[in-house]
Amino acid sequence: MSQSVRRAALILEAIAAAPRTSNELAEEFSLHRSTMFRELQDLESVGFVRKNRNGTYALGLRLMALSKQASENLDLREAAHEHLLQLHGQVGNTIHLAALIDHSIVYVDKVEDAAGVRMYSRIGKSVQAYCTGVGKVILADLPLADRDAVLAGTTWDAHTPNTLTSREALDAQLEQITEQHWAVDDGEHESFVNCIAVPIRSSHGVVGALSVTAIRMVADLDQLRERLPLIQHTAALIEAELG
Numbered sequence: 001m002s003q004s005v006r007r008a009a010l011i012l013e014a015i016a017a018a019p020r021t022s023n024e025l026a027e028e029f030s031l032h033r034s035t036m037f038r039e040l041q042d043l044e045s046v047g048f049v050r051k052n053r054n055g056t057y058a059l060g061l062r063l064m065a066l067s068k069q070a071s072e073n074l075d076l077r078e079a080a081h082e083h084l085l086q087l088h089g090q091v092g093n094t095i096h097l098a099a100l101i102d103h104s105i106v107y108v109d110k111v112e113d114a115a116g117v118r119m120y121s122r123i124g125k126s127v128q129a130y131c132t133g134v135g136k137v138i139l140a141d142l143p144l145a146d147r148d149a150v151l152a153g154t155t156w157d158a159h160t161p162n163t164l165t166s167r168e169a170l171d172a173q174l175e176q177i178t179e180q181h182w183a184v185d186d187g188e189h190e191s192f193v194n195c196i197a198v199p200i201r202s203s204h205g206v207v208g209a210l211s212v213t214a215i216r217m218v219a220d221l222d223q224l225r226e227r228l229p230l231i232q233h234t235a236a237l238i239e240a241e242l243g
Contacts, residue, residue, distance in 0.1 A: 015057055020056055047062025049063070077099070093214040096110055096210070096213060098138070100142075103152070105126065105134065106127065107127060109123060129151060132188070133197030134197045136183040137197045137198060141178070142206060147174075162187045181199065184196050186221060194214060195213035197231075198211075198231050200238055202239065
């Protein structure tokens with residue numbers, strides 16, 4: 001770990017214990033006052049600290065929000081795992097659990113296809129929101145500003161002929177997803193793979209999504225739609241655990 005990153009972490013720990021002024025922190029860390037002031041400005045610029053009216057620094061709202069989201073997402077995987085295994089026992093296909101973390105969508109759990117078919121996805125991998133079932137069903141549940149943040153930097157690559165390649169086309173599909181409360185990946189990332197996904201919500205709103213994914217030759221979208229009640233029931237069980 002670099003010295004600057006370690007020092008920033010220690011500064012945040014100190015501020016978490018009690019608000020401090022820049023001078024107090026400079027003395028505590030044996031730094032020149034101007035050096036500590038620059039450190040605090042950098043942390044303030046990304047929302048990790050905020051300056052109070054009395055001149056002290058406290059933890060910023062963005063850092064507290066990240067902490068809350070991290071806690072929720074750990075709870076999501078723990079709450080979901082046994083239910084994923086039960087669903088897998090009923091359908092046999094690959095099960096994905098994705099979480100909304102800050103402004104990214106990430107796979108946080110996965111149960112592989114019972115027949116040994118392996119998907120490209122892996123736990124910890126970011127999701128391409130515009131061309132995946134879990135990504136689209138989460139986007140459909142978000143306020144516009146949060147949707148914009150998740151999609152910022154999207155390059156709209158056409159992975160297959162079915163990939164949506166514009167924000168306009170995606171927004172039109174998201175309207176339908178919002179009404180029906182489920183989404184599909186119709187060979188949009190890989191032409192031979194399809195999936196069906198449903199959102200997972202807590203009292204704070206959408207926190208993730210659950211999907212069943214299959215090779216098209218094994219189970220096409222019509223066959224996956226037959227499993228929608230099972231998937232929705234599993235999502236409801238997870239939501240009940242989250243409270």
